Amino acid sequence: MTTSSYQMDTKLLLFLLLLIPPVLSVVMTWGPWGSLSGCSKTCGFGTEERTRYVVVDGREDEEKKETQISQCYLTHCPVDGNWTLWSGWSVCTKNCGPVGxxxxxxxxxxxxxxxxxxxxxxxxxxxxxxxxxxxxxxxxxxxxxxxxxxxxxxxxxxxxxxxxxxxxxxxxxxxxxxxxxxxxxxxxxxxxxxxxxxxxxxxxxxxxxxxxx
Structure with missing residues (x-):
């Protein structure tokens, strides 16, 4: 390789390096889990959830998240009473006479x-x-x-x-x-x-x- 060719290749390489922006190393990791939400039901079985986000260079990315959903139970729900069907009518208290x-x-x-x-x-x-x-x-x-x-x-x-x-x-x-x-x-x-x-x-x-x- 001649000296002139080497100099030309070096200049071309420098030119290309100036055109291409440097690639920065990006650090991505999961952040901590958030607090559990309240139960979806005030009684009986319901669900609750918690969320964590991807942290990119120290900042949470709200578009990249993971949600965990679990079952929750606070207390029994009140149960209202309800009537059975009516029984059949009894026979008359008197076998004869008008009053029964x-x-x-x-x-x-x-x-x-x-x-x-x-x-x-x-x-x-x-x-x-x-x-x-x-x-x-x-x-x-x-x-x-x-x-x-x-x-x-x-x-x-x-x-x-x-x-x-x-x-x-x-x-x-x-x-x-x-x-x-x-x-x-x-x-x-x-x-x-x-x-x-x-x-x-x-x-x-x-x-x-x-x-x-």
């Missing part, structure tokens, strides 16, 4: 109120009047002294003014002057026999309540 009452009930259990939720509003029971056939009259030749004899085959009516043979008790016909001979009988149902003494418990079951007398 039928009743139906419902429970605040669908669901029960919890965690400071509101209770159910409205009545838990309803009643309505019911009418029946007239009660049998005491036979004119009836002798009350018959009822006072110690005889297990006699049923004393609730009014204590009339009695009937025990064979007429719970025969699905009214004989007592107050209809009490057909109260507290065993009832035949699809699932067997249910005693009327369980009627109070059956108030809690719409399916079985109608079996009570």
């Amino acid at each position: 009452v039928q009743k139906r009930v419902r429970l605040c259990s669908a669901p029960y109120p919890s965690y400071e939720g509101k209770d159910c509003t409205g009545p838990s029971s309803e009643t309505k009047p019911c009418e029946n056939e007239p009660c049998p009259k005491i036979p004119p030749d009836f002798d009350i002294s018959v009822c006072k004899k110690e005889n297990k085959s006699i049923f004393i009516c609730k009014s204590e003014t009339h009695c009937i043979p025990m064979t007429e008790r719970c025969d699905k016909k009214l004989h007592c002057n107050d209809g009490s001979d057909e109260l507290r009988c065993w009832l035949k149902s699809q699932s067997g026999k249910i005693p009327a003494s369980l009627c109070t418990l059956l108030l809690l079951s719409a399916a079985l309540f109608s079996l009570c007398l």
Whole structure:
């Protein structure tokens, strides 16, 4: 290589170095995680998040970031109570006569109120009047002294003014002057026999309540 050629190459190299800006070394790294945001829900399960940014030469680049999302839980949400369906109407409280009452009930259990939720509003029971056939009259030749004899085959009516043979008790016909001979009988149902003494418990079951007398 001649001296003139070397000088020309050196000048060309210097010229190119002047045209091309120097490449600076850029330092990029992740910054620290920010604080957690508040939970997205005031009760029950929600989410919270935190963010960190890329730091370029000591400055955060807000366009380059990473976000972590996690589940959070503060407290139980209040659960308001709600009524069950109404039970069926009970049979009339009187087997005969014009004055009687039928009743139906419902429970605040669908669901029960919890965690400071509101209770159910409205009545838990309803009643309505019911009418029946007239009660049998005491036979004119009836002798009350018959009822006072110690005889297990006699049923004393609730009014204590009339009695009937025990064979007429719970025969699905009214004989007592107050209809009490057909109260507290065993009832035949699809699932067997249910005693009327369980009627109070059956108030809690719409399916079985109608079996009570």
